Amino acid sequence: MLSQIxxxxxxxxxxxxxxxxVPLLAYEFISNGTxxxxxxxxxxxxxxxxxxxxxxxxxxxAIAYLHSGVSVPVIHRDIKSTNILLDDAxxxxxxxxxxxxxxxxxxxxxxxxVQGTLRSPKDDGLVAHFIELLGEGKLVEILDQxxxxxxxxxxxxxxxxxxxxxxxxxxxxxxxxxxxxxxxxLRGPNEYVRVxxxxxxxxxxxxx
Numbered sequence: 427m428l429s430q431i432x433x434x435x436x437x438x439x440x441x442x443x444x445x446x447x448v449p450l451l452a453y454e455f456i457s458n459g460t461x462x463x464x465x466x467x468x469x470x471x472x473x474x475x476x477x478x479x480x481x482x483x484x485x486x487x488a489i490a491y492l493h494s495g496v497s498v499p500v501i502h503r504d505i506k507s508t509n510i511l512l513d514d515a516x517x518x519x520x521x522x523x524x525x526x527x528x529x530x531x532x533x534x535x536x537x538x539x540v541q542g543t544l545r546s547p548k549d550d551g552l553v554a555h556f557i558e559l560l561g562e563g564k565l566v567e568i569l570d571q572x573x574x575x576x577x578x579x580x581x582x583x584x585x586x587x588x589x590x591x592x593x594x595x596x597x598x599x600x601x602x603x604x605x606x607x608x609x610x611x612l613r614g615p616n617e618y619v620r621v622x623x624x625x626x627x628x629x630x631x632x633x634x
Contacts, residue, residue, distance in 0.1 A: 428523055431496060435488040437511060437521040456519050462507035475576035477516055482584065483609040484518035485510060490602040501527050553592045560585050580612055 429439045438454040461481065464471045473481070485505070492500040504522060511519040545552045559568050565585060566574055574581055587608055593599045600608070 427498065427500070431492075431500070433488055433491045433495075435484045435518045435520060436491070437519040453521070454519075456511040456513050456521075458512045458514050458516070460508050461510035461512060461518075464512070465507055472570075472572055473516070475573060475580075478573065478577070479580065479584070479609070479613055481510070481512075481516065481518050483606070483613060485520060486602060486606040486609045488518065488520040490606040493602045503527065556585075557589050557592070560589060583612060584609075 429441065431439075437456060440452045440454065443450040443452055459467075464473055489502065489505065492502060500523075502520065502523060505520070509520065509522040511521050513519065545555075556568060559565055560582070565581065569581065577584070587600075587605065590598075590600055591605060
C-alpha cells in the first residue's frame with residue numbers, strides 16, 4: 427500500500443530487500459536529517475519563520491493526502507519531529523509508517539484518542555501544557571524567541587490551529603483538508619481562514 431503512495435511530501439518507498447535475515451525496506455535517501463535535529467540537536471540550527479510555516483503546511487498537505495487523497499485512507503498515528511525528514515532545500519518528507527493503519531471506506535467512523543508526549547514541568551502532557559500557556563498568553567515560555575519575533579500574530583493563529591487538532595472529541599477537530607487550507611491561507615499575504623467550532627470535522631481517526 428505504501429509503495430503506491432506518490433506525494434512530494436511523503437518519503438518514497440522503493441521496495442523491500444529479502445536478501446537479509448530480517449527484510450529491509452528501501453526508501454529514498456533524504457539528506458538533511460530530521461526536524462527534531464533542527465529543534466533539539468546542538469548546535470541548534472535556527473529555521474526562519476517563513477520556512478517553519480511552509481514546513482507545517484507541507485506536513486498538513488501530506489496528512490490530508492493520506493486521509494483523503496488515496497483510495498484507502500491511511501492514518502499515520504505517529505506524527506512527530508523525528509519522523510519529519512528534511513532535504514537540502516528543507517522540503518518536508520513524512521516518514522516512518524510503522525504505527526500507521528489503513529481505514530476501509532466502510533469503517534470511517536472509527537476513532538481513537540489523541541496521544542501526546544509527557545514532557546512538562548508539571549509532568550502532564552506536553553499538549554496540555556501548550557494549551558495552558560496559549561490560554562494564558564504565555565507562548566513565549568515554550569517557543570523560540572526568534573519564532574515569536576518573526577511570526578508576529580501568525581504564531582498565535584498557528585498555535586490555535588494546533589490546539590484545535592488536539593481536541594479529545596473527534597467531532598470537534600477540523601479535517602486535515604481544512605487544516606491544510608488554513609495553513610495555506612496563513613502563508614498567503616491577503617488570505618485568512620479562521621478555525622471555528624462549526625467547521626467540517628475529521629470523522630475517521632483521532633491520531634494524526
